[in-house]
Amino acid sequence: MTNGNRLPGATHLECTATGERVESERLVGLSPAGKPLFARYDLEALKGRFTPQAVAPRRADLWRYEEVLPVRDRSHQVALGEGWTPLIDAPRTAARLGVRRVWVKDEGQNPTGSFKARGLGMAVSRALELGARELALPSAGNAGSAAAAYGAAAGLPVHVVVPKDTPAPILEEIAALGADLQLLDGLITDCGKVVRRGVEEHGWFDLSTLKEPYRVEGKKTMGYEVFEQLGGRLPDAIVYPTGGGTGLIGMWKAFEEMERLGWIGAERPKMFTVQAAGCAPMVRAWERGEDHAETWQNATTYAAGLRVPGAVGDFLILKALRESGGGAVAVPDHVMKEWVEKLGADTGVFAAPEGGATVAAIPALMKKGLVSADDEIVLFNTGSGLKYVGMTPVD
Ligand SMILES: Cc1ncc(COP(=O)(O)O)c(C=O)c1O
Incomplete structure (x- = not known):
């Protein structure tokens, strides 16, 4: 199935609204139609080989499903123990x-x-693989601390923008994980606007929900x-x-x-x-x-x-x-x-x-x-x- 550290990865990305195909081997956000993109895999080729029996004895984290995940090289799997929760x-x-x-x-x-660890672990791993240099996201809180953790583990800087009344333990966590933390008097949607400005002005890669x-x-x-x-x-x-x-x-x-x-x-x-x-x-x-x-x-x-x-x-x-x-x-x-x-x-x-x-x-x-x-x-x-x-x- 795999050759050393290499994995099959996705064949392409697909617009969830129009079905348009988009190339998967470069950093992208939304589709040309402004809608979320889904990664697609060669499931026909995996059928009969990527089975519950094959997966059963594997590592107890989400990387046990690596054939249907987008990261192509195992050395880019940034892992802190995410997934396989009871x-x-x-x-x-x-x-x-x-x-x-x-x-x-x-x-x-x-x-x-x-559970934000699952999504951000994957997004940061793939951003690392595709050469992103600086990451950013608006968050209601938990996505921010997960992004901070995986950014720290990957060695990539992360900018997190959250509402100022986000729970205090989460704010402390984000700061302790080394991210640049900005507090805003507003909601996650307002935080998103600040991130978009950073994307335009500083070339940050936007990790917003479903926007990558x-x-x-x-x-x-x-x-x-x-x-x-x-x-x-x-x-x-x-x-x-x-x-x-x-x-x-x-x-x-x-x-x-x-x-x-x-x-x-x-x-x-x-x-x-x-x-x-x-x-x-x-x-x-x-x-x-x-x-x-x-x-x-x-x-x-x-x-x-x-x-x-x-x-x-x-x-x-x-x-x-x-x-x-x-x-x-x-x-x-x-x-x-x-x-x-x-x-x-x-x-x-x-x-x-x-x-x-x-x-x-x-x-x-x-x-x-x-x-x-x-x-x-x-x-x-x-x-x-x-x-x-x-x-x-x-x-
Ligand atoms: C604890 C918790 N539950 C649920 C949600 C909602 O998750 P989603 O945005 O995937 O719907 C969040 C998002 O911040 C969260 O932190």
Whole structure:
């Protein structure tokens, strides 16, 4: 399969809106149509060789899926232990919720305490491989500390722009990891404008969510992992706390790849987005039956990762929800917090508010008839509660 350090990598990139092919061996951002790009692989050639059996004994991080990842040379895999997080059986939470089975994918155990390590680990590795010299991103917090960590590990400078009310532990973390940290009186969308200026004036490479093609490749590994960790099958439902939506979009992409690789058939989990009541652009668009989401005004929530008023991948999120038979629901901050505490007491996992939101979503989804008592559900706790110490619900 591989020759020394060389890996197959992607064959090309593809515009998610128009299908236009774009060359993958140079640094790129969005497609010519201004939409996210997806990496494509020669899955036909990998079929029968890149199998669950072949992957089973491999290293316990996301690089176990290296044939369907974009990095071409193993020496460019910047690794800090990202991925292969535990999938924790939560029988007491299942009983409390009145559903057959609940699993918690504990992404808080990643480097820098959140699932952002997957996407940024991949994006920084690939940026290093393609010769980027200086990296930058706007962040709600966790992506900033993950970028800082992988930039430090790769020896590349990173500029991080975050809202000034980002949780204090995350700000300290970013600074301690050696990144250039700028605080802004505004939201992640305003931070994005500062990064764009730096891109134009100083040639920074922009690592914004879905504005480069590889963060989603790191995040998609969550889909491969859930399949492997359930013993070679997928659950009935997945609940994902959605900001920019990279993880949800990534897992949906992974399932398509897995079908083409012969790992699964046409079956898919119902995909559910949960957002905060104070910032729910995807939920609103979902309820209105729209293909794109309008920007949310005056976004407020203590779940920093969900304070994302607009997403470049909105149409991809809504498409995955629709095609999977899933849906979207919003929950207030104080209910997230209640479920952080119940989940903690039931499982031993101290979840981020975003993780609490996924549990809080279940009663609402059951009421709407979107989740049934018979379902086996995977909840994504996307970060560690330790990163939010001192933050309180805004409603
Ligand atoms: C802990 C946490 N959960 C969820 C999200 C939302 O993730 P995504 O932007 O992939 O939808 C974030 C984003 O910052 C986050 O930090």
